[in-house]
Amino acid sequence: MEWIDNIILGLVETYSTSNIYELCDYLNIRIVKLGSSSILLSKKDAFYNRNMNGVELIFIRNDLEERLEEFILKHELGHALCHPNILDAAYTFSNTGKLERQANYFAFKLTNIQLDKIELKGMTLEQIANYINIPYETIEQLYGII
Template sequence: MYLWIHNTISGLQDIYNTSNIYDLYGYLEIEIIELDSSNILLRKNEAFYNRDYFGNEVVFIRNDLNQQYKKFVLAHELGHSLLHTHIYEAAFNKELLNIGKLERQANYFAFKLLNIDLDPIQFEGFTIEQIASSLYIPKSYFNVTNKI
């Protein structure tokens, strides 16, 4: 499933010899800007990725996230930056976009890049809330990922 995402991750790791999220952002020259959670740019989200017309890339992220969750969110946004490079061509016509699919792909990328394993035996008997909490991932991310 999603072999092309696995290939993207393998390529990153081969080229940069790391899967450290902060190192990858540095190598790819994607700026990380932390903002207060009430900042209007975040639109009540944890983060968002932006590429301008000059190719400058930045991720705006809340400054109050715990470290594990922050890594996941950054990996998710990196997924958008690498997997959805032509998304802005369709951004003016939202009907052309399958937002759920794009979010599932970015979540899948984050899970695989960070090597997060959803071992069914390890989590047997756990609720979705308990699994999400143990992985430092909000339930909303887990629910989207669960549909992959």
């Protein structure tokens, strides 16, 4: 997925940050936090919309742990930048399609997680996911890619 790596490199070089809130601000993508029962989320953790009344938006649950929220926002930014032809995308832990794997890869790489094989030796994927604080389903999905 070198093309995604190149998008991330260009993004970080252009804006001198990998902070998701700053990037969304630079790119004019509004982040809107909603209660988990909001009809806009439809029982999802987040929802990206390319054009809602002329505005690009990421709706996200307001009760997520900070690092998980940041990872999910990076995932949604991945859709915005890697999939310009989609109008919207919803995030759940069970999404497994090609576009979802690419968005997860984008989020993982933008987070710049450095995996130390010695430190992680003997850990299960679930333990690794807990250790680096990303969803287990994401690390399981990316295991064959990274």
